[in-house]
Amino acid sequence: MxxxxxxNGRLDSWEKCDLRIWQIVKDIKDFDKNDRNHKFAFxxxxxxxxxxxxxxxxxxAFxxxxxxxxxxxLPVPENTTLYDYQNLNKHMTEEAQEEYSQKVKDALEKDIFPLGLGGGHDIVFGTYMGIRKTFPDKKIGIISFDAHLDNRPYDKGRTSGTSFKEILDTDKNVKYAIVGFQKAGNTKRLIDTATSHGVLMIPEELDEIRTGDYLHDFIKKVDIVYITFCMDxxxxxxxxxxxxxxPLGLDGKKGKRILLSILNSQKTVAADFAEVNPLYDIDGRTAKLTGRLIYETINCLIK
Structure with missing residues (x-):
């Protein structure tokens, strides 16, 4: 499309106080290096x-x-410039991840905060590669909001469920934490694999205070943070x-509060939001929830 x-959406006026996000989004081709606003890119x-x-x-894919x-x-966050890198040219998993990683790298080098819109959760490997290309020596802490560990074997190729195993197998300067973990959604082999890699597994039912304490300790041990949401x-x-x-998944408001507490660490360099599947959505609930989380992310980071 x-x-x-x-x-293109609701138009109240073109006065600054009435602006909505659709009215200010720019193509990345129009990037202005002299722009002093907070910069984000979809x-x-x-x-x-x-x-x-x-x-x-x-x-x-939709x-x-x-x-x-x-x-x-949604209303425009103040002192913010929003860019759009548009969608992929290549769609086979490995090629898509490479193309996407280059866009993430380009954004980071331009001091733009990349916001990934998925698509399968194999977006993780693409974002990770973009971050690693930009920060070759930094200790990366990946915090995944997901019911599933996504650490399956990748010997037959990458899937939406293999990114974390490949990252942890090949990069010893990465730590991985999962928020919203569901034991019912993961086999013993997947849990054992995560345990062997020292993954911090925070179950969905754990209260916010203890979740925050675990994440605070996790973030202290890394240089930069990358947040990824599998919307399931x-x-x-x-x-x-x-x-x-x-079923019995994470509450939206609880998820938002945990997200904001991570962002307040001021170590987050990228975020993405995956597995939104419009074919099964109801009245755009999932897409709107995702959009709201992105909006909350932007507003938190510009404070």
Missing amino acids: DMKEIW IGYDTDEGVKRNLGRPGA GPDEIRKGMKS VFDAAIAPGVSAPT
Whole structure:
């Protein structure tokens, strides 16, 4: 779909006090290095090939544009410039991850905060590569909001469920924490694999104070933080439009508060939001929830 059709919504006026997100988004080609605003960029990862390889239900390839629609009419955060890198040119998993990683690297080098819009959760490996290319010596802490560990073997190729095992196998300067973990969504082999890699597994039912304490200690031990959301971490009632809906999943407000507490550490360099599947959404609930989390992320980071 043409970006002009997507970035088009409710119009109150063109006065600064009335502006909505769709009215200010710029193509990355219009990047201004002299811009002193807080800068963010949307990067579409419009492929679900990794989901299909992982035997999940397809449809997340349509997620990025629906997320854009889910936030287009939200009010503009002050002193902010928003760019759009648009969607992918290549959609096979490995090629898509490489293309996406270059966009993340380009954003970081321009002092733009990258916000990934997925697409399959194999976006993780793309974001990770972009961060590692930019910060070759930094200790990266990846915090994943997900019901699933996504640490399956990758010997037959990458899928939406293999990123974390490949990262931890090949990069000893990475730590991994999962928030919203569901024991019912992971086999013993997956849990044992995570344990062997020293993964911090924070179950969905753990209270916010203890969750915050665990994450605070985790963040202290790394140089930079990357946050990734698989939207199936949330309860299926509020996030039905995902590849693998989760009964008894994370509450939306609790998830938002945990997200903001991580951002307040001032170590976060990138974030992405994956597995939004519009084919199974109801009244755009999942896309709107995702858009709201992105909005909260931007507003927190510009304070």
